[in-house]
Amino acid sequence: MKELVERLYPVCRSITGNGLRRTLEIIGEQVELAVSEVPTGTQVLDWTVPREWNIRDAWVKDAGGRKVIDFAEHNLHIVGYSTPVHATMSLAELREHLHTLPEQPDLIPYRTSYYSETWGFCLRHDVLESLPDGDYEVFIDSTLDDGSLSYGEHVVPGELTDEFIVSCHICHPSLANDNMAGVAVAVELATRLAETKPRYTYRFIFAPGTIGAITWLARNFDRVDRVRGGFTLACAGDRGSLTYKRSRRGDAPVDRAMEHVLRESGREHKVIDFSPYGYDERQYCSPGFNLGVGSLTRTPYAGYPEYHTSGDNPDFVTEESMTDTLDTLWAAVGVLERDRRYVNLSPYGEPQLGRRGLYESLGGRSDTKQAQMAMLWVLNLSDGEHSLLDIAHRAGIPFATVADAADALRGAGLVKE
Amino acid sequence: MKELVERLYPVCRSITGNGLRRTLEIIGEQVELAVSEVPTGTQVLDWTVPREWNIRDAWVKDAGGRKVIDFAEHNLHIVGYSTPVHATMSLAELREHLHTLPEQPDLIPYRTSYYSETWGFCLRHDVLESLPDGDYEVFIDSTLDDGSLSYGEHVVPGELTDEFIVSCHICHPSLANDNMAGVAVAVELATRLAETKPRYTYRFIFAPGTIGAITWLARNFDRVDRVRGGFTLACAGDRGSLTYKRSRRGDAPVDRAMEHVLRESGREHKVIDFSPYGYDERQYCSPGFNLGVGSLTRTPYAGYPEYHTSGDNPDFVTEESMTDTLDTLWAAVGVLERDRRYVNLSPYGEPQLGRRGLYESLGGRSDTKQAQMAMLWVLNLSDGEHSLLDIAHRAGIPFATVADAADALRGAGLVKE
Amino acid sequence: MKELVERLYPVCRSITGNGLRRTLEIIGEQVELAVSEVPTGTQVLDWTVPREWNIRDAWVKDAGGRKVIDFAEHNLHIVGYSTPVHATMSLAELREHLHTLPEQPDLIPYRTSYYSETWGFCLRHDVLESLPDGDYEVFIDSTLDDGSLSYGEHVVPGELTDEFIVSCHICHPSLANDNMAGVAVAVELATRLAETKPRYTYRFIFAPGTIGAITWLARNFDRVDRVRGGFTLACAGDRGSLTYKRSRRGDAPVDRAMEHVLRESGREHKVIDFSPYGYDERQYCSPGFNLGVGSLTRTPYAGYPEYHTSGDNPDFVTEESMTDTLDTLWAAVGVLERDRRYVNLSPYGEPQLGRRGLYESLGGRSDTKQAQMAMLWVLNLSDGEHSLLDIAHRAGIPFATVADAADALRGAGLVKE
Secondary structure: OHHHHHHHOOOOOOOOOHHHHHHHHHHHHHOOOEEEEEEOOOEEOOEEOOOEEEEEEEEEEOOOOOEEEEOOOOHHHEOEOOOOEEEEEEHHHHHOOEEOOOOOOOOOEOOEOOOOOOOOEEOOHHHHHHOOOOEEEEEEEEEEEOOEEEEEEEEEOOOOOOEEEEEEEOOOOOOHHHHHHHHHHHHHHHHHHHOOOOOOEEEEEEEOOOHHHHHHHHHOHHHHHHEEEEEEEOOOOOOOOEEEEOOOOOOOHHHHHHHHHHHHHOOOEEEEOOOOOOOOHHHHOOOOOOOOEEEEEOOOOOOOOOOOEOOOOHHHOOHHHHHHHHHHHHHHHHHHHHOOEEEEOOOOOOOOOHHHOOOHHHOOOOOHHHHHHHHHHHHHHOEEEEEHHHHHHHHOOOHHHHHHHHHHHHHOOOEEO | OHHHHHHHOOOOOOOOOHHHHHHHHHHHHHOOOEEEEEEOOOEEOOEEOOOEEEEEEEEEEOOOOOEEEEOOOOHHHEOEOOOOEEEEEEHHHHHOOEEOOOOOOOOOEOOEOOOOOOOOEEOOHHHHHHOOOOEEEEEEEEEEEOOEEEEEEEEEOOOOOOEEEEEEEOOOOOOHHHHHHHHHHHHHHHHHHHOOOOOOEEEEEEEOOOHHHHHHHHHOHHHHHHEEEEEEEOOOOOOOOEEEEOOOOOOOHHHHHHHHHHHHHOOOEEEEOOOOOOOOHHHHOOOOOOOOEEEEEOOOOOOOOOOOEOOOOHHHOOHHHHHHHHHHHHHHHHHHHHOOEEEEOOOOOOOOOHHHOOOHHHOOOOOHHHHHHHHHHHHHHOEEEEEHHHHHHHHOOOHHHHHHHHHHHHHOOOEEO | OHHHHHHHOOOOOOOOOHHHHHHHHHHHHHOOOEEEEEEOOOEEOOEEOOOEEEEEEEEEEOOOOOEEEEOOOOHHHEOEOOOOEEEEEEHHHHHOOEEOOOOOOOOOEOOEOOOOOOOOEEOOHHHHHHOOOOEEEEEEEEEEEOOEEEEEEEEEOOOOOOEEEEEEEOOOOOOHHHHHHHHHHHHHHHHHHHOOOOOOEEEEEEEOOOHHHHHHHHHOHHHHHHEEEEEEEOOOOOOOOEEEEOOOOOOOHHHHHHHHHHHHHOOOEEEEOOOOOOOOHHHHOOOOOOOOEEEEEOOOOOOOOOOOEOOOOHHHOOHHHHHHHHHHHHHHHHHHHHOOEEEEOOOOOOOOOHHHOOOHHHOOOOOHHHHHHHHHHHHHHOEEEEEHHHHHHHHOOOHHHHHHHHHHHHHOOOEEO
């Protein structure tokens, strides 16, 4: 996963343009990707697909002709959606177009201006401080023309057409944790899922933030009722612990699955309530859709000093963290896949498990006693009102143990779906 | 407000009589008051309006003819509803009619005997201790005759006939915090409200405790369904922090409004559950009416040593405390007035706020970021099931900020009532 | 109660057989008992009544003919349901049939093998360690034949046929706390109840664990709808504090009654959620029946080192502990008996209690103020939706005080059922 992050990192992405297409191309080398191009001007819900932005070169030269800011050196130097310019101006005039982080003087900030036409550069505050007065030549070779917005989808088909979505924003240039780490984890999750024959269909959406999700929702307006929920996945690779932000519903299947997995993990984590800010769960959870999509991150957005700066580079993410994020998602998917309600077919008194060899069947397990309790719990609560996850929660037993118990009981004809 | 307390303090009030009428007269000089007189013997719910009590003079003289207890010196010296008497008796006989506070020997207690005919004096325990044996002349020039019970109402009309009530008991003689401070705050609240054109109608009830509220309820039996709730207001001026006691319903509009205001204030306060004791919320919240009336006090009844003694004099209340009580009520009224449910007219995805200038409209505020979040929250939760107060509560944002956001969104045509 | 425990203790019980019958005989000397005998092979729910087991003698002799293990010395020496054997074997062969507690070397464990035919002895680990190699003569004079399973029922009839059950398992040989203490407390509770004319019918069930409860349920399948709930009663005499385990319903009448009684007691106790393990609440609370039966113990099963060993002898239980268990049950029965919903017949405003002498009626109580508050609470919440127990809980007043208040109010015609 780290390799994929490193490969994607240098591409200069935005909410439209060739960097976005190149990103989808690289992802498409890992998993089969259906790429959509939606023309500039298309109405998407309350929004309009904007003009396509591309950039070839951009720099600022001092009076001596030396490049003091150079897009070729770092993608973050240019404000996203900067209009073309070629002019000479005083430092004072130039300063109005420069963005720095005075409190983090050695980091380049990340800035965009999608919906108000302007141009600008981002740079280290230290560099700004060192610029002498005088004239500066400014050059931005960009285009802002009719074109299209690109997004990609990868589907792992399941037995059912009901689907869960995993959505990653891919509009950030040269930020590693936010969100190439999310992309890398999603790609790996898709690969793992493809090796099983899942019950549900899983749709991976790689799209620019906000406008991308809005475009996808607009184009799938009549089909979102098949979406049982999902996750936005971002900041998946930093060294912090996991944070799960609930969907607007608060008790959607993904919420309950992820909370169970995190709680059972016994490791540090946070579960926070939905708020209409953050990543594209804002769109999926808008009241008209209310899709039951939560958000999984490690340290949440704006929660680390490197956030939206040049400090969020590939060194900031680790394979170990991405693996942990992946394993957690995998466990949650395991819950989503196996959770269901059974009905006890022998509900009067306990059925005699010993006679059916069910106690003996547990002999080989390291958790025999817990596995036996799981059987008793499944029998006791399988009244059509409790799902296996409900039972695991009430029993305080890991979901997988409860699901195994249910499988054994179903095999013995004691419960049915 | 302090001045009004000082002016009302010396009047000798009871649950009927001329002191009560004089009190209503003084209040009526501040706000227009409709005074009702309900004749002795009138059936009011399970009760009967009692005979009217008036008192002109009362004293106890020692053997030397010196007044050792004198009603003219302090209203609290006489037990309320004392029957007339003129007799000479030994100290031992007299003692059976004397009430003191042995543990607060320098304070005169407050006692009444409305429903069982007797007479008595209250005095400082120190004085009692100094009385020598011997004969004492006792004189009470009171009357207990058919007459009427008086109460007053002031109405601030609103757009709607639905009303909130603010109810103050006015039967206590020469007690300042309990309840002339409540009266003063209510008068000021009415004055402030009259300067606005409120949505709801506000009815201020100034009536003797228990029998007065019961009389008002009996005479408005068929019209209480227009009452959306309200507050009893008492002990509004002491130096303690605020206590709000919920209505019997526990989640009536006033409960939710007041709890939000107190919580957002960030200051020390208490919110306690309803109990069928205290002030006239007992009557308004009896199960047949169940009106959703809570009680706002500073230190609650019986919660301060000066309670129901001569220590509860004008020095015990401060303008600052009454202002704080008033401001808190005012904020709660603000919530009641502005709280409603909106429906997001653009519920699919977030509407593009920038295009409508809604982000820019926040530029001048000191709380720009919070105001922007408030817009997102209102949009996200305006599904017809959440009121603005629900949203403020869930978002952890002050109600006024949320209501302002809703106004802006309504102005932009994004939500409607 | 201690005497009854001592008398029952030496009888060798199992889930069938003459020891079980003898136990019922002794109980029947205290309270009238209807004994049922259910033949071997009878289908009971998912189970079958097993063959009847009886034992006359059992021992192991060493090479010198000395009895090193002797059933006559302690009932626990024999594994329950051991098949007959008479053979000579090496210590190594014998060891496979011996059960000890290496960590509690001076205690004999309790073991059974009801549903898999085998034989075995239990002994102190110290004794096992002292056995020299050599041949041992093993003798078990037992029978495992068609017969019947025995259980007993004692009924205290009430005004209503709705009943509460108290269920004790009586299959354990020579264990005092588990469960002759439970039996002794149940017998005493039945005796106390018989001295009253209870509103509900109380059924005491003395039956072997699991198969006994299942048999009772099978034979009362069509009549369990009259069971409003109940308690399994076990481990009722050890020195630990009380533990109440809720029924599967969690808020059944017994749950609410017992929790109130324990909370009001102010003494150390535990209330734990239902789990499908423990005593026969497992069967009563199986999802088909879901009877609302909780479990009262002192230290719960497996919670004390003497559990299921020879350490659980009459010295382990105390009269004081059994009395405390009994008193707690009695208080809970008091709640079950008196709890009901009243309707305030004077729901508009407070009725005038003074006029009816209701305040004066409280004069003689040590808790006058609380008793008066109880009246106000009963009046305020008697709207048909709150039971007296609801009211006691909300008011934080002991149930009996609230029930007394309701009686007084009913006497005054202010509330009706």
